[in-house]
Amino acid sequence: MLVNTDVFMVRHRLFVTLLAAIGVRKAFVGPRGTVTAAPSRVPMRFFGGGGGGGAVAVEDHAPSWADLQAALEAKSSKEEKEFRSKLSKGQVANAMANLRVFDKDSDSAKRVTLYRDTASWCPYCHKVWLLLEEKQIPYNVKRVNMACYGNKPPEFLALQPNGQIPVAVIDGEVLRSSDAIIERILRMNGASSEVDQSLDPFDDAQSTNLLRLERQLFSAWLGWLCRGGGRPDFERTLRKVEDTLSSRSSGPYFLGDRFSLVDIMYAPFIERAVASLAYFKGYNIRDRAAFPAINAWFDAMESRASYRAAKSDYYTHAHDLPPQLGGCNAEAGGKAARDDIDGHAWKLPLQADPIEPEWSWISSAEARREAAERLINNHEAVARFASRARSGPGFPPAWAELSDPNAKPAEKWISTMDVFLRHTVDMLLAGDAAAADRDDADPLRSASWEAAQKSMQSLKGEDRSDLAECLQYLQQRVGVPRDMSLNAARRLRGELGKLIAAL
Ligand SMILES: N[C@@H](CCC(=O)N[C@@H](CS)C(=O)NCC(=O)O)C(=O)O
Structure with missing residues (x-):
């Protein structure tokens, strides 16, 4: 037996996936139905069409889905254009x-x-x-x-x-x-x-010891994470891991330059330890000065397609671990990290040094296109999903705090959500990507923001706060890697946040 723990045995029920579980993809031609590379901005009145049950009245100043698809295509690389077809043929490493x-x-x-x-x-x-x-x-x-x-x-x-x-x-x-x-x-x-x-690490003494150390790290992590105390034990064990890795002169992996099953066995739990200890305790394993060998190991892992495809983010782990573990113990020292991970890091303009480092292999422009692509491909399901914020909790409830598989869509909000999802994609794609992370000075970006503001201004007062709830419901449920990469999620959460703040 390589591992033998059932600590992750779950006790509870519930949750629903955002893009994945409801992920039926359908072609959709927007209200104007024309496909042009530059989205047009002819306002369209949209009083109740398609929403059923007295849809919320809104003026639609957003580009159509067809316009947005064309705008995305015009900016996409060859690899990005082939993504969906390769995904369905099994040729892409992706969650x-x-x-x-x-x-x-x-x-x-x-x-x-x-x-x-x-x-x-x-x-x-x-x-x-x-x-x-x-x-x-x-x-x-x-x-x-x-x-x-x-x-x-x-x-x-x-x-x-x-x-x-x-x-x-x-x-x-x-x-x-x-x-x-x-x-x-x-x-x-x-x-x-x-x-x-x-x-294959075979059954030699070195590999056996390394796998034993991994289990010790796992137990020490959970000891500290789930209960008060336990920090000294965790730090001692983490130091052993650091010393072991730094003693390998031939390379960054547990067996030096040889990537092996040992690295695979460490990856899931050390990734979760990094995220959860930052969030609940304010403890930073990604501190390069304190843990150079562990960080060199992460760098090496992050060069591998397998690891990149399966890598999660701090936000997702911070919210997925408590329901699996029956709760985590939050310490006061983690407050700043929690504020950052739960929203400050997504706020536009994006800060340069969030607690969680961005993934170096995805540029800002790629991240924005990735987020836009996910929404374009699944917008009908996403609009229905987000509208659930206005239908009240489902029954029976779920244990995972961000999950509610029994909630029903609020039909009257679906068409309005559709308008603001289109604005979100427009904002993700408009203008120069690096500039978009910083400010709205780029004229294309200003134009997309003005259009979104016009749609917002057409809403009645109480509808504005209800819409903000729908957008926030979505913002909080973007999962990494299930839905997209960290860099894409950060920008999507950021653009949704910009709308939420203005409503
Ligand atoms: N020793 C088992 C442990 C697997 C395990 O604990 N899986 C958890 C999820 S991480 C589980 O299935 N829990 C039940 C559930 O969530 O439905 C193994 O290595 O496969």
Whole structure:
């Protein structure tokens, strides 16, 4: 057994995914129906059309979806234009991928099905996901809810009566724990025998000790995170990890220059420790001066496509861990970090040094296009989702604070949300991206903001605050990596925040 803990066993129920669970994609031609590269700004009166049940009255000054799609296309790289088609063919490493084939055909993925959680929160699924990606073994993904945010379907419970994830079906064999799945994957042929051998740490004493240290770090982390006290034990163990990594002269990984399963086993929990200890305790593991070797390890991990695709952000972890763990212990020293992670870091103009470092491999322009692309592709479902802020909580409630799978859309808000989602995409795309992070001086950006203001001004007083609630509901539920990268989420949350502040 490589690992043996069930601390992540969940006790609760609930949650719903934002873009993923409701992610049926449909082509939509906007109200003006014309496709032009530069969005036109002819206002359109929109009193109740399509909303049902007396839709909220608003003037629509936003570009159409078709205009926005064209504006995105005009700015997109070749790789970005191919994203959706490659995603559906299993050729992109991304949290949204339900099929991965690498350089093989789709039939090759029939051998392996991985059941992992819908929201990409589960650390045990995270390890298996990383190993499949690194070995480049074709696989299918089936998604099930974690107990803290929903129910599991009977087909899954027939495979796994205790409901735990991950589960994998490999060549017809059902494997019901991450250890069993990992052991099986290690025996399969991947991209090449060199990769396979390099990843497999075998059963030598060094690897066994490293994996034991990982479990010690895990226990010390939870000891401090979930209860008062425990900081000295955690710091001692983290120091051992730092010393171990700094003793490797040949490279940044736990086995020096050799990336192996040991790194994969550390990744999910150390990532969660970084995020949660920053948020709940104000403790910064990403302090390069204090932990140079650990940070060099993160740099090396962040150069890998597998790790990038599965990487979450501090906000998502800060809110996904408490329902999984039954609560986390917040210390006063974490207050500034909590304010930053829960909103200050998204506020426009974007501050240069948020508590959570931006991902260096995604530029501001790419991040804005990524966020815009996700909304354009899923706008109908997102508008319905956000409108739930005005329909009241669903029943029964969920344990995960940002989840409410039983909530119903507020039909009268859907068409108005659609208008403001289009404004949001317009604001994400308008003008120069780096300038957009700083201010609205760029004339294109000023024009998009003026258009959004006109739509806002057409709303009745109480409708403005209700709309702000819908936008905030959405803003708080953008999940990383489920919906998009940190850099994209930061800008989407920022533009939504700008609208919210003006309402
Ligand atoms: N030892 C198991 C532990 C797996 C585990 O604890 N999974 C949690 C999620 S992280 C789970 O399935 N909890 C039930 C649920 O959330 O529905 C393994 O390594 O696979």
